[in-house]
Amino acid sequence: MTGAAGGIGAAAVRSLAERGYRVYATVRADDAVSQALAEIQNVRLVTMDVTDPASVAAAADTVRQQTPALHAVVNNAGVIVQGPLELVPPQELRRQFEVNTFGPAYVTQAFLPLIRAGKGRIVNVSAPTARVPMPFFAPISASKAALEALTTALRLELEAWNVPISVIEPGSTQTRIFDKAGAAAKVARQHADPQRVRLYSDHLARIDKTQAGMRQDPVQPVAEAIVDAVTARTPKRRYVVGGARAIGVLLKLPTGLRERLVMSSLGLRGAVAGR
Numbered sequence: 170m171t172g173a174a175g176g177i178g179a180a181a182v183r184s185l186a187e188r189g190y191r192v193y194a195t196v197r198a199d200d201a202v203s204q205a206l207a208e209i210q211n212v213r214l215v216t217m218d219v220t221d222p223a224s225v226a227a228a229a230d231t232v233r234q235q236t237p238a239l240h241a242v243v244n245n246a247g248v249i250v251q252g253p254l255e256l257v258p259p260q261e262l263r264r265q266f267e268v269n270t271f272g273p274a275y276v277t278q279a280f281l282p283l284i285r286a287g288k289g290r291i292v293n294v295s296a297p298t299a300r301v302p303m304p305f306f307a308p309i310s311a312s313k314a315a316l317e318a319l320t321t322a323l324r325l326e327l328e329a330w331n332v333p334i335s336v337i338e339p340g341s342t343q344t345r346i347f348d349k350a351g352a353a354a355k356v357a358r359q360h361a362d363p364q365r366v367r368l369y370s371d372h373l374a375r376i377d378k379t380q381a382g383m384r385q386d387p388v389q390p391v392a393e394a395i396v397d398a399v400t401a402r403t404p405k406r407r408y409v410v411g412g413a414r415a416i417g418v419l420l421k422l423p424t425g426l427r428e429r430l431v432m433s434s435l436g437l438r439g440a441v442a443g444r
């Protein structure tokens with residue numbers, strides 16, 4: 170389980186460990202939060218930064234020394250990079266794809282021999298924005314859409330070895346991911362050209378207001394969906410959780426209507442260009 174230090178990953182680690190699975194919980198820092206995880210029965214801590222192929226390879230070696238086979242790999246680590254695409258700094262755009270898209274690819278490459286040996290499976294945590302991209306969330310939307318494209322192609326590539334791959338699609342969920350994204354976006358905005366930031370002042374105020382009032386689902390149903398994908402005899406291709414279920418309805422609508430609804434849901438209908 171990558172990104173096990175908090176939020177959905179930590180909840181899924183606990184749920185799997187309670188059911189008796191030995192869980193390799195991967196974290197970036199061996200800090201107090203990680204140590205609390207390590208104290209749970211059946212949990213083993215492994216340090217890994219998913220954006221660094223050398224770190225991923227070292228983590229795979231560590232796990233290989235402890236077990237010859239894995240039942241599942243869960244690519245959960247993720248970040249949100251948000252803001253007007255015009256103002257997103259290149260390094261932030263790269264970080265978005267490094268963590269959400271390249272990370273799961275590196276992890277899958279490194280762990281596939283252990284997965285094959287265990288007749289195992291892969292579970293990738295995506296987001297609704299993969300299927301319905303959101304304005305001012307272009308980086309996260311694009312990174313998860315790319316993750317889903319990798320997932321679909323890989324599922325077919327691995328058919329001969331019968332390695333199932335599932336996508337988990339949580340709705341907006343109570344974790345720290347939005348606070349972290351908001352803080353990073355604020356820093357990016359401080360370094361951007363103030364004149365260009367002003368162009369978006371109405372849009373950004375509306376997005377902030379919408380985010381402040383956004384309903385967020387509890388974390389446990391997402392953790393349970395991951396447990397289902399890990400334990401089901403025949404795992405589903407996609408597990409849609411909580412508010413993400415509305416995406417199925419949105420996708421059936423004509424594009425123009427869907428786009429108007431997306432703008433309304435973010436409070437952006439009628440937003441005006443700043444000067």
Ligand SMILES: NC(=O)c1ccc[n+]([C@@H]2O[C@H](COP(=O)([O-])OP(=O)(O)OC[C@H]3O[C@@H](n4cnc5c(N)ncnc54)[C@H](OP(=O)(O)O)[C@@H]3O)[C@@H](O)[C@H]2O)c1
Pocket residue numbers: 171172173174175176177178196197198217218219220244245246247248268294295296297338339340341342343344345346349
């Ligand atoms: N919360 C939601 O509303 C929501 C909705 C849809 C999808 N998701 C997806 O759910 C997954 C889990 O997110 P969450 O909501 O639980 O957020 P979270 O609490 O912020 O957890 C994300 C985890 O990813 C880890 N991570 C970030 N960069 C990493 C890197 N370079 N290498 C390894 N680990 C890294 C974080 O570690 P650090 O603590 O060290 O930063 C953290 O443990 C993500 O893929 C996210 O896109 C979340």
